[in-house]
Structure formats: C-alpha cells, structure tokens
Amino acid sequence: MNIKLIILSSMIVFSIVFLSCKKDENKQLTQPTDNLAIDSLVATKTNIKIYEQTFITAYTRGKNLKFQWNANHGTIETTDSSTVMYWACPSCVGLNTIECKVTNDYGTVSDTIMINVY
Amino acid sequence: MKKIHILILLLLLISCKSFSQCCSAGNPLGGDGSNEGLNKNELKLFTSFKYSLSKNYYHLDAPYDIPNVEKSYYDYQNISFTYGIFSRLSVYTELGYFFSKTQEVKLTNDQIIIQSKGLGDLGVSLRYMLLKTVKPVSQLVISGGAKIPIGAFNEEIDGAMVPISLQPSSGALKFNAGIYYSRKRADLKFGWNSFLFFESSNTIDQGFLIYKYGNLLQLSIAATYEIQRKLNFIFNSKFEWRAHDLREKEMMIESTGGKVFFLNPQLVYAFKPGWSLIAMADIPVYKYVNGYQLTHSFSIQLGIRKSLKFCNSGI
Numbered sequence: 377m378n379i380k381l382i383i384l385s386s387m388i389v390f391s392i393v394f395l396s397c398k399k400d401e402n403k404q405l406t407q408p409t410d411n412l413a414i415d416s417l418v419a420t421k422t423n424i425k426i427y428e429q430t431f432i433t434a435y436t437r438g439k440n441l442k443f444q445w446n447a448n449h450g451t452i453e454t455t456d457s458s459t460v461m462y463w464a465c466p467s468c469v470g471l472n473t474i475e476c477k478v479t480n481d482y483g484t485v486s487d488t489i490m491i492n493v494y
Numbered sequence: 495m496k497k498i499h500i501l502i503l504l505l506l507l508i509s510c511k512s513f514s515q516c517c518s519a520g521n522p523l524g525g526d527g528s529n530e531g532l533n534k535n536e537l538k539l540f541t542s543f544k545y546s547l548s549k550n551y552y553h554l555d556a557p558y559d560i561p562n563v564e565k566s567y568y569d570y571q572n573i574s575f576t577y578g579i580f581s582r583l584s585v586y587t588e589l590g591y592f593f594s595k596t597q598e599v600k601l602t603n604d605q606i607i608i609q610s611k612g613l614g615d616l617g618v619s620l621r622y623m624l625l626k627t628v629k630p631v632s633q634l635v636i637s638g639g640a641k642i643p644i645g646a647f648n649e650e651i652d653g654a655m656v657p658i659s660l661q662p663s664s665g666a667l668k669f670n671a672g673i674y675y676s677r678k679r680a681d682l683k684f685g686w687n688s689f690l691f692f693e694s695s696n697t698i699d700q701g702f703l704i705y706k707y708g709n710l711l712q713l714s715i716a717a718t719y720e721i722q723r724k725l726n727f728i729f730n731s732k733f734e735w736r737a738h739d740l741r742e743k744e745m746m747i748e749s750t751g752g753k754v755f756f757l758n759p760q761l762v763y764a765f766k767p768g769w770s771l772i773a774m775a776d777i778p779v780y781k782y783v784n785g786y787q788l789t790h791s792f793s794i795q796l797g798i799r800k801s802l803k804f805c806n807s808g809i
Contacts (some may be wrong), residue, residue, distance in 0.1 A: 388669055407621065426786075427562040445654040449741070451599075452654040453606055460654055463601060465563070466749035466786040467659075473702040478681040488702070 398483040406483030412438040414478055417489040419462075424493055426466050432489060433459045434476045451494065464493040529674040529689050531623040532578035535804040542797025546571045547732065552789045554712070555782040563788055566602055569593040570614070582623040586639070590614040590673075592662040611664035612646030631685075632677040636780065641668040641693075658705065666707055667696040683720040689713070697740075706744075708737030708751045724765065730758035732776075738784060749785030756776050760762040770799040 406412065414436050421430040435445065435460065443457045449472040450464035462474060471492060477486040532538060547567045551560040573621030574588035596609040619639020628632050651658050658665065669695040672800035678685025691714075695707035732755070739750040760774040776793040783789060 427560065427601065431641075443653045444650070445655070446702075447655070448704075449657075451608060451657045453608075454652040454654045457653060465597075465788070466560075467739070467747050469748065470745065476701060 395428055399401060404484065405486055408437075408485050409482065410486055412441075412478065412480050412482040414476060414485050414487040417476055417487050417490055418476075419491060421490055422489070424463070426469065426493060427463055429461050429463045430491060431459055432476075432491075433456070434473060434478065434487070436478055438478070438480050438482065440480045442479045444479070446475045447475070448473045450474075450491070462491060464491075469493050472483055497726075499735055516662070528636065529637065530552040530623070530633055530676060530782070531621045531626075532576055532584045534578045534581045534804075536578040537804070538576040538799060539574070540576075540772075540797055540799040541571070542795050543671045544568075544572065544793055544795040546570070546776075546793035547791045548788050551788055553786050555780070555797075558786055560786065562599055562601060564598040564605070566597040566788055573744040574617075576621075580628070584621045584623075584673045586617070586619045586621060586637070587798035588617040589619055592684045595660050595662055597660055601715060608651065608656055608660055610646070610651075610660050613670075614662050615641040616640050616644045619672075621674075623765040630677055632680040633675065635671045635674040636675070637670075639670055641670070643667060645742065646789060653662065658703070663698070664707065665698045668693050668707070669696075670694075678718065682740045685718040686716060687718065688715045704742040708739050710737075710775040711735045716758075721779060724763060726762040727763075727764045728762065728774075729758040729763055730760060730774075732756040732758050733759075749783075751786055752781065752783035754782075755780040770801075772797045772799060 392483035407415055408414070415432055416435050417432055418435065419430050419432045424430050433467070441457070445452045445454065445460050446485075447462065449470065450462055452474065453461045453463075455461055460474075464472065470493060472491050473488050474491060476486045477484055507787070542760045547565060549565045551558045570590050570592050570623070572588060572590040574586065576586045578583055578584045584599070591613055592611050594611050595611055596607060599608065601743045617639065619637050620633050621637040622635055624634045641664070643663045643665050647663040647665040649661055653683070670691060672691040674685035674687065674689045674690060676685065676754045689712075691710075691712040693710040695709075697704060697706040712732060712734045714730055714732045716728050719727045721727055721728070734754045734756065736751045736753075739747045741747055755778070757777045757779055758774060759777075760772060765771055772795075774797075775797045776795075778790050781789050
C-alpha cells in the first residue's frame with residue numbers, strides 16, 4: 377500500500393511538473409502594416425571584440441508596442457524597450473543572430489541583425 | 495585518530511582557487527554522491543542545497559585576466575528518489591530548482607547583474623546490480639538514463655532573453671551511462687568505490703539557436719573511512735573531461751570544454767536509523783580549459799537522506 381502510494385504520488389508530482397513547464401509557443405508572425413512594423417534594426421557596431429558592447433535600436437511603427445529580444449549567442453541588456461546593449465563572452469565568438477519581436481494588438485512582427493564577435 | 499579528524503576538517507575548509515566549467519549551461523550532477531543500487535522495495539530519498547561559485551578566467555591551465563566578469567554563481571535545491579523495483583534493478587529520478595543562477599558583469603563603470611531562476615532538468619535512470627556480495631560488501635552496478643529538459647529555458651529580463659548559460663534548464667535532451675563498483679570488508683573501517691560516467695547531448699534546435707553540448711566523461715575514485723559508528727568520511731577524487739560544444743553547421747566553439755580534476759570530500763552522519771546528513775564540497779585542484787573560460791572556484795552541498803525499507807529482502 378505504502379509503495380503504491382509513493383509511486384503514485386511521484387508520478388503525480390512529475391506529471392504536474394511536466395504540465396506546468398510547457399514552454400511558450402512561438403508567436404505567429406503577421407505581415408507588417410502601418411499599425412505594426414519594424415522598419416529596421418540598427419547597431420552602433422556590427423563587429424565587436426569579446427566583451428565589447430554594441431547598442432541595437434529597433435525603429436518601429438505602431439502603438440502600445442511590446443519588445444522581446446533574443447540572441448542565439450551572447451547577452452542582451454535592455455536600456456529602454458526599443459534599444460538594447462549586446463555583448464558576448466569568449467564562447468560566443470562568431471556571427472551571431474539577434475532577433476527583435478514586437479507585439480501589439482495587431483499581432484507580432486520580427487526582424488534580425490547579425491553581429492560578428494571576434 | 496585526532497589527526498585524522500583535523501585533516502578531514504582542513505580538507506573541508508579548503509577553498510583554493512580552482513576550477514570547472516561553471517558558466518557552461520545546464521544542470522549540476524545531482525544526487526547524494528552515491529551511485530549504488532538498492533534491493534527490492536528499498537527507497538532512498540535525498541534532498542540537498544548546493545551553492546557554486548565561479549570567479550576566475552583561465553586560458554589553458556593558467557589564470558587569465560579578463561576583468562569584465564566579476565563572478566557567476568548559483569543556489570540550487572535538488573531532490574532525488576532511488577527505488578528498488580526488483581532485487582537487482584533500481585530506478586533513480588532527480589529534479590532540481592535554481593533559486594538563482596546569476597552572473598555579475600562589469601562593462602565600463604556599470605555593474606550588470608543577470609539572473610534567472612526556475613526548474614532544471616529531470617533526470618531518470620535505471621541501475622542494475624550485476625554483482626552483489628555480502629563478504630566483503632560489494633556492488634557492481636551499471637546504469638543508463640536520460641536528462642529531460644522540462645525546466646525553464648525561456649527566462650527573460652525586461653523583454654531580453656537571458657543567455658543560454660544562465661537558463662535553469664540545459665534545453666537539451668541528454669543520455670548517460672555509468673558503471674559503479676564499491677567494496678568494503680565488514681571488519682575494516684576502510685572501503686572504496688569508483689564510478690565511470692558518460693553523457694552525450696542531443697542538439698538544441700530552436701529558431702536561431704543550434705547548439706550541442708560536448709560529451710562529458712567523468713571518473714571518480716573514492717576511499718571511505720568509518721570515523722565512528724555513525725560518522726563516515728568519503729575522500730572522493732573526480733576527473734572530468736568535456737569535449738567542445740558545437741554550434742550551427744557543426745562549428746566547434748573553441749572556448750568550451752576542458753579537463754578538471756576535483757577533490758570532493760564528503761561527510762555522512764547517520765543521526766537516526768535511516769536518516770543521514772551529508773555535507774560535501776567540490777574543490778577543483780587542476781583545470782585545463784580550451785580557449786578562455788570562466789572557471790569554477792568551489793561548490794558546497796548540504797543534504798539530508800532518508801532510507802526506507804518496505805519489507806524484508808535479503809541482499
């Protein structure tokens with residue numbers, strides 16, 4: 377009886393963990409319009425040394441915008457919502473992709489910029 | 495005897511500057527330091543708290559001055575279950591939670607703190623006792639399992655995703671295999687055990703992120719000593735070898751992987767029947783890294799273990 381209880385409770389715990397940890401699904405992207413668009417992503421430098429910083433600004437259209445930044449390698453620090461600071465450690469040497477997603481009531485759009493770390 | 499006690503205390507208090515790959519993403523290898531198999535209907539529960547600190551950059555086997563990263567550390571709570579489902583077969587599961595996984599960086603004059611928290615990976619493995627004897631008490635156990643990335647891998651701060659190395663989950667499904675042997679004569683206070691562990695990772699393929707952790711090989715050899723009837727000391731030494739990580743197009747990431755030799759002293763105090771307190775430390779004494787890497791300074795772990803037996807089953 378005790379064994380069954382323990383096994384059952386363990387299974388319940390792990391099931392809860394599995395269900396509660398479901399990752400966010402990727403937001404469906406929409407076509408850019410005057411209500412929502414990223415015109416460009418501009419970086420102060422696109423070639424940087426390890427631990428050198430570059431600032432990336434998203435020039436956008438639309439109101440009530442929510443920004444989400446993501447890099448495949450390296451670190452992003454938000455300075456304000458439309459501008460971020462990017463730098464990278466030695467294990468991030470190479471051509472890295474930084475993605476900006478912008479969301480409002482009209483949907484989500486995204487753009488990327490490449491930064492080379494050497 | 496007094497000298498041995500002093501030596502043990504000194505070893506536990508050592509915090510020499512040393513290493514292992516801290517900043518690498520993923521989850522610490524959990525558990526109570528034991529990889530033994532259990533008899534049928536035996537259950538072992540273990541929970542522990544671990545603090546790990548990484549401070550110094552290394553280039554190959556020497557410190558290298560990169561002033562930007564001040565330190566990197568984590569606070570991690572782990573829980574594990576081992577249950578004997580048959581007389582020779584046990585199942586082991588573990589799960590951990592990072593209360594914080596933090597890196598402090600100094601760029602220009604500003605100090606930046608990047609921090610995340612959340613569930614780590616779920617570990618599941620099977621252990622099969624190939625050999626078990628009573629005189630001497632010995633076990634030969636093989637194990638195989640997986641680490642499943644159920645935890646948080648999308649942590650962000652103010653709309654910016656934290657880097658992969660600071661995500662609580664490794665984000666990758668990993669498979670592992672191990673072989674463990676322990677031996678102790680009942681009339682002696684000394685015993686020993688050894689453990690060989692191999693882990694291989696699947697490739698993470700999420701949008702722009704293509705990443706594969708390098709293979710990990712770990713060899714541990716431990717001497718155990720019964721200080722008193724309820725107090726045991728385990729002097730474990732551990733060699734860890736990790737291959738380079740790979741990114742898109744199977745490009746090798748130079749500043750990943752390396753070799754580390756740890757001392758891993760452990761104290762086990764059985765304060766009540768079935769209950770043990772366990773204290774252990776990871777002290778890297780030699781480290782060789784590929785490229786330039788932030789290296790592990792030390793970690794300490796305190797835990798409590800409960801062993802239960804649901805019915806009689808001979809060894």
